Amino acid sequence: MKNTIPNRQALCESLLELAKTDKDIMVLTSDSRGSAALAPFAKAYPEQFVETGIAEQNIVGIAAGLAHSGKIPFVASPACFLSMRSIEQVKVDVAYSNTNVKLIGISGGVSYGALGMSHHSLQDFAVTRAIPGLTVIVPADRHETKKMTEALVQHKGGVYVRIGRNAVEDVYESDDYEFEIGKAVRMREGNELTIIAAGETVRFALDAADLLAQQGIHVRVLNMHTIKPLDNDAVLAAARETGAIITVEEHSIFGGLGAAVAEVTAGGAPVPVRILGIPDEPAIAGKTAEIFQHYGITAENITQIAKTIVQGRVTTG
Secondary structure, eight states: OOOOEEHHHHHHHHHHHHHTTOTTEEEEESSOTTTTTOHHHHHHOGGGEEEOOSOHHHHHHHHHHHHHTTOEEEEEEEHHHHTTTTHHHIIIIIIITTOOOEEEEESOBTTTGGGOTTTOBOSHHHHHTTSTTOEEEOOOSHHHHHHHHHHHHHOOSOEEEEOOSSEEOOSSSSSOSOOOTTOOEEEEOOSSOEEEEOTTHHHHHHHHHHHHHHTTOOOEEEEOOEEESOOHHHHHHHHHHHSOEEEEEEEESSSSHHHHHHHHHHHHOOOOEEEEEEOSSOOOOSOHHHHHHHTTOSHHHHHHHHHHHHHHHHHHO
16 A cells, blocks of 8 residues: 555645645634544644534535635535535535635545444535536545645635545555546546546556456546536547446445436447446445445456456447
8 A cells, every 4th residue: 555644634734735825725624623634724823723613504604704705715524414414505605605615525425434324425426516506526545635625725616525534545656647627537548448436436446447457458447536527528538439437436326426427428428337336225334444345346346347347248249
C-alpha cells in the first residue's frame, strides 16, 4: 500500500495551506472537528472557524450567510446527516439561492460501518445530484482531495463533496496531474470493456484492470470523480469504443453513479451497463472492508464480472 492517510486529513492539510493566503476561507463544523480531522485548522485559524454544535440544518444556513458576505465557507458534517437532515437547507439556501458553499460530507458511504443504516450515507449521490445547481464530487485519494480542494476555492457555486473516514491507498503517484471539475480521468487504457468508478472504489477498479490484464483482457478505467456534472463525453466514448460498462460505487444501486451512466448511454449509445453497488436493502453492519466483501465491491468480483461480460460477447459475437 503506497499511502494510508484518510482523505479527510488531506482536506485539512490543503485548507491549512490555502488559508495562509486566503482569509476568506471559512471552516464550519457541527461538533465534528475531530471526526473531520479539522481540529488543526480550528487551532491555527480560530478567526476563520465556526463551531455550531450538533445543528446540521443551522450550519448550512450560517454558511450560506457567510457566502453572501463574500466568504468561502467549507461545511464539514457527517454525510449521513448533511445529505438527509439538512437537505432542505441545501436545496434552498445553497442551490436555489446560488450561494458559494462547499458542503463536505465526511465519513460517507459505509465509513460508520458498525453503526448501521442510520449512519450509512448510501443515498447522498441520488438526492444531491437531483438538486439543480449543485455540483457533486467524490475524490479517490489524498492527491485528488488536494487538487479538488484547490479547485473548490476557485469554483463559484454550491458543491456537495463526499469523503470517507478510513485511510485509503493512493491511485495517483502524485498531485502532478490536471484535475477539472466535471472531467473524468482515464486511469487505464483498454478496448474490451470500461470500468467506471468513483471515490474509494477507484482503487478496486484499477486492481481489477491489472488482474484482467494479466489474463489478456484489457479494459478502460475511468475515475468519475464528479458525479454531477457527469462527463457525458467520456461515458459515450467508453460505450462506443468498448461496448460495455461496469460501474462501481459505494452507494445504492439506485440514483447514483451507475444510474447517471445508464441515463447517458440510454440516450446516446445503448450498451450493457452493470451497476455494482449496495442493493435495495439496509446495508449490513460491520467493518467497511467486511461490507465491501459482502456486497462484492472488490477487485476480485469486478474481475469476474468483467470476464463474464467479455467472454459472453466473444461467444455470442
